Amino acid sequence: MKKNYTYILAILFGILISLNSCSATKQHTLSALEPASVDLATTITKIGIINESSATTKSDYKNRIEQILSAKDQQLQKDGIDAAISGLFEELAKDQRFDTVRLIQTEVNNSEGLGDTVDTISWDAVKEICDANNVDAIFSLAYYEADTQVSVKKKKIEEQDMLRQYIKVAGHEITLETLIENGWRIYDPYNQQVIDELVFNEQITSTGTGTNEMDALYDISDRREAVLDQSKNTGSSYGLRLLPQEQDVVREYFVKGSDKLVEAKKLAEEDNWEAAAALWELETTHENTKLKAKACYNMAFYNEMNGKYQIALDWVEKASTHNDSKANTAYKAVLQKRITDTKIALQQLERSNLSASLEFE
Template identity: 40%
Template sequence: MEPSPVDLPHQIRKIGIVNSSKSSFVKSYDTRLEQLIALEERWLAEKGTEAALTGLFDELAQDERFDTVRILDHLQDQPTDFGTRPSHETWKKIAAICSENGVDAIFSLASHETETHFSLKKTKLDQMDMMRDRTRVSAQEITLETLIENGWRIYDPQQRILVDEFTSNEQIVASAKGVSSVDALQAIDQRRETLIAQSKSSGSSYAQRMQPRKLEIQRDYYVVGTKNFELAHGKIQEGEFQEAVALLEEEIAHPKPRISSRACYNLAVLSEYNGNLSAAMNWATKSYDLYEEDVTLDYITTLEQRQAQSDVLKAQLAYIGFEDF
């Protein structure tokens, strides 16, 4: 289990969510097609922002750490772009907003941008004529590539720190055919629904950055060297870890330092697998003392990083309400 990327201060129990994003739009168009795409972008900017905020709200509302989660939509017409380095006066404003709305911190949708590029190519399309016969006619195929970018920030007015800043990018591609380019555009199915769902997912994913997460990692270990290494490998594959440990421990006193070192290395991996990072570090250090190999030194560095993360993780889990992991 890895600690969450965002280490929230424990005193933050009440969350206020604001929309600080401002979208820019093209004001002139060369063709009818460009005008229709621009109008679609306006709709998506409005609905996509709402979806992103809803996704964040829904996810945070399920987090038992927080007593209150509110979307402060009544601030929509007020300037809430606090920037990345708020001034003394800006921090006072953030603190005032928190006080007036009974929250401890501000989660801000700092930016929400949708940018669409389109391409056209000639193609053929089956169409029914007046006699209801199927004929093949010249047509246009349009492809829309839409980039959705959401920027998030968390402000803690009590400590006057920007707790986190994060930007996510997602690309959605859609295409369709039509007799004209406008017909092709109008023939695209489910694009709005897909883009709104993606925006909501962005908000949900950002909220999940507050949570520790489980990851699957891989470790290499030595499977040859002596008969016991081979037997231990078979036991590991069968899930009989204690038997594997017993076989490897027999090789610790092997007269060849390289063999005894690698036995210790394998014992370190097994200790880490069983969640005992302290024992893993002891075995890895002993392995390097017996026989210096770069792979062992790299593993010791990895274990040191995991131990540091473990301390952060324990504090986060205690905040969430779990004593052990």
């Protein structure tokens, strides 16, 4: 919900600016440090990782190819589960807030996925696992499935003839679309709370060609590696939900209204932001109140770009005193939220013993 609010606020902010003066502004992309999606309590310092999932099997086959793929996919799911858990383990092991990150073997099993209608592990079982392994919380790969759809079509392919010349011959092309779905949970046994739950869906497409369907199937050589790499990446991505992330945000600044704003636009296009800001600051004392508001707004943008959020907020408040527009009000709300989010993100980075290349003023 928090992420959706931030996204909606940013969209409305951009629309208001565009409606206010479409041709009088120019867009620029900034980097914003967003708080972690998952904020663990400071008391959680020992982590256990378990696997609730199991490889699924298929019993009905339309043809020989599906039967071969089913056998391959069953092993691929087992290896994919290991890769996903490995990705999570490696990411959590880097986080200095945790004294312990432990892989735990259990007998729990979930083959139904995630969601409100799917049962989680009983809290007695979660607490028993935590107590037995001396951990504070459980990260669980709750669900993993790799399902492959097959399509085959006729296609001309190249082959060498007796004279080693390449010629076109009748052949087949097979396409395998492997959907990798895996779901993750974080259990807090002592507060009996599922702290987080998330599902990843990724698709790997592989193709092969041959004179017949079986040759085309065996021509595919990179599918296994691609699935394992993607599985490991999802595990790593889930671990990164504990850390603040840099996100691109779009801002607009005024480029019309006076000769100095036009000149500053050219300087900004040359990446000479300091010189552009010097011209904007001169216009903040202009006798025209709307022009002063634009210049103050641009100074707010310039300071936000440089990580000086409180100074940016001061400037946009000055802009509002000259012109109480919806755009100024929206930008003020954006900056207030960014100040709050940045403080939270820096605290999270400090807890993880990571440094932020950010000057906060």
